[in-house]
Amino acid sequence: MGEDHNRPYSLLILTAPLLRSGGPMYRFKSKAAADVIYLPEAAKQVLAALGRESSPQGIIETADLPAAQQALLAAVEADEAAFAALVAEAEAQGEAPPRRQGITLKQRVWPLLDMLRLSEAERVDVVWLG
Secondary structure, eight states, X not given: OHHHHHHHHHHHHHHHHHHTTSSOOXXXXXXXXXXXXXOHHHHHHHHHHTTOOOOSEEEEOGGGHHHHHHHHHHHHHHHHHHHHHHHHHHHHTTOOOOOOOSOOHHXXXXXXXXXXXXXXXXXXXXXXXX
């Protein structure tokens, strides 16, 4: 009896983070790769790195795929450089270096970067729906 009583509560705990995430997930789609799915805040970060508006839908056309890849790589480089500067500053002041919190931008964009590369090779567009 105790297990049946706890099931709805467990389901609520598992779904609560999704309910608080601020809306539906963003799904990036391409005929060349499996879908890449982001929660809204992560999608906004990735779209900003791409230089795109965080609109509920959009497209990266085949001709724009190389520039999109470069934009993601440049954003990752900038993020890594900013963190390296924080580490250097902490070490210069004799403090413990900061630790990364959560998922890094490099980790976050890797699946999408892979999709963009595959899509470029197959000459297909990438679309997103949010």
